Amino acid sequence: MSIFLASVGFGLITSAVLAIAAIGFTLQFGVTDVLNLAFAAVMTAGAFVAYWLNQSGVSVWIGLVAAMAACSLLSVLLNLVVYTPFQRRGSSPITLVIVSLGMALIIEFGIEAQVGGIDVSYSLGQGRTFQAGGLVLTTVQLVIIGISVAVMAGVHVMLRYSRLGKAMRATAANRTLARNCGIRTSRVIALTWALTGALCGLAGTVFAIDIGSFGPTSSDLFLVLILAAVFLGGPGHAYGAMLGAAVIGIATEVSAAFITPDYKYVIAFVALLAMLAVRPTGLLGARA
């Protein structure tokens, strides 16, 4: 019983980190129509920005904000310099996926060329440990969960009530129509990159905090989890991504406790392939 609860605890944290990343990824894809496989690489870049600041004595939490800013900028640049020119030329979605893979290599191994192949970790106290039943969580872990809940609430409020959120939804649904209705879609898209980039930096840093020690390629497998969460909920759907993150996060950690940690990604993998085969629009999606 306590193993179960402990694994649910791990699952909650994984879900929390995953939700931030999956929401960022799915909004990015939904609004900009780029299936950006460099997402995890940008996350890593953010984690390292926080690390470099942390190394020079700055708190990780300030580093986290810097990471958000850096990834926001990097994502906007990525769109401006790489993806938009390709899209404007009428490149096929698959060409963009290949380009994003190329960008992933450039960013990820650019970092590795800089820092070498060794894993690093932040200097950060875990704070007090809280216990409720069999559930054991540290202050840092609670903060991560808090951040994630705040992100979900914020994204909900933004999509629902703000002008930008509505413009994003309109652009996602039909870009040409949105433009004809007077929405400046290119600005909405740029803002989407900035926003999802910030989420990406946030996710990268809390991911690095969560796993303890990380390297330039640590987020590769995390991309599998992100994709699984996104496709489970339906690509482009923010609420789907939240649901997907909750299911995938808890399922992987519980299966890790009861089967074996080596194969915890298998559940995510099976979920992803099953969704692709049976219902590519996801659990919450209806749009083809």
Next chain:
Amino acid sequence: MYYVINLLVYGAVDAMACLGLSQQFGIAGVTNFGFIIFQAVGAYTAAILSMPPDTANGGFQSYLGGWSLPFPLPWIGAAAAGALLALPFTFLVGRRLRGDFAAVGLLVTAVLVNLLVTDYRPLLNGDAGLAIVPSPLQGEFSPTSTGYQWAYVAAAVALAGGVYWFVRRITESPYGRTLRAMRDNDRIADSIGKNLLSLRTGMLVAGGAIAGLSGGVLVGFINTWSPAAWTYAETIVLFAAVIIGGLGNHRGAVLGAVLVPLAFEEGSRFIPNSQNLPPNLIPSLQWVAIGLLIVAFLWLRPQGLLPERKRVIAVPARSAAEPPASRPAEPAVSRPIAAAAGHADVLQAVDVSRDFGGVHAVSGVSLAVRRGTLTGLIGPNGAGKSTLLALLAGTDRPSAGKILYQGQDISGMPAFRRARIGLIRTFQLASEFKRLTVLENLLTAAPGNRGDSFRGAVAGRRYWRGDESAAISRAEAVLGRFGLTDLANSYAGDLSGGQRRLVEIMRALMAEPAVLLLDEPMAGVHPELARRIGTALTGLCSEGMTILMVEHELAIMDEFCDPVVVMAEGSVLAQGTMAELRERAEVVEAYLVG
């Protein structure tokens, strides 16, 4: 000397792999981001087929199998394993799934399979991988001798040559043309009777066998195989090679294999490892360079170093003065329909509905199209005309109701099968196979070409030459009828909007339709040309074809269509001649208000 031999074997292996990927991605448009696992499974299969049971050598490694099979069984097994591995993936490449989603599925599979093999030791010795894999015929010859090594080079190069011959034979056949058409526009290929699932499965299996064979050849030479040799990123290297070499050109694939995997991965051993450099710098920069190369080439030279070449088919010049009427029955005669008395209504919709979420795009439509008529379908935007057409053609499925063709219920029949029994549609947006010539666009649709199957393509030119030249002369006749003979060897993607509409109509006619469903064939076409199309269509109807045409231009309806069906808000409002319809207040109102 040893290094040269090494390079040659690697080069041959990389060439094989790139040719397999070129066939899948460059020709057929199947983006297999999991390509490397097919090579891996070939290598592992060859290894465990040739190795002794895992108790040998003190049992320091554990693996399945260990059958000590003699050469060449391990290599054959490698190719077979690659082909078999393709089968579970066929569900990813069917008609419904977007190509980029399928690619993501394959990429994730590649990552996960590598992880599983790494972590689960009993299967294939886990992370450490298999070592002391026997070389072929090592009992008979000494693998370390120079003669043996050169023989290995010869065998590898010969196999690569064989693979080149094989993929070329497939690509330069009618089947290869169909694959290229699917690559350019799979929805249209589906609509003219191509079975996308079977085509893509064929490519996954053929490419898988090639990749498997390359793995088998490699492992016999290097004698070890571990998960580090086939990370998902290796697939990206192969993609880089094929993109740089030239998509859709097999020679380009070979060139890419020499330039990218060989020069980068093997050639970098020549870079002196200076003491000042951190150990990981060179490999990291290599990956950065691969990424840069991919992005730069896709931007600056997307066609690659050796672009896909144009397949020009000589068309005998025909004088423009020759009236099309002089060859009346030849082009696109509709296929004979058994004149059973009960089937005067060749195509029927019975109480058909289609909902999208809460929107009733088509609700309770019943419609009968009589044989030999040119039936018009009009209605305001959003009336459900195109949706109805899609339901009739099988592009979409009705939420309720039945579609009958010649009295037979075809509601559950997929689009490509409907096309094969003579029910052909065109699309509202111009839709040509861009990187096929006009003539090739037409030839793709010709039914019954013996070379338009995997087996037919392998059988070779002699097997399908007859069907091909028959199709070419039919295509020439159709081109003549529409006055496009001069453009026969132009890329369809380079034509004007009106010319592309013509190509689409001609292609539909090449499919020998009994019933032709046209979605706004004259939209954006010069009125003069529109009239010529109308006349041609009327002529086809008098030859026995049945046509249902969506059109907005009432003048066209007046002149050519009888009867005309009016739709509004998902239902049939009225039906009759245009003159009759003009008398009816609700029709006029629907058009004016809608």
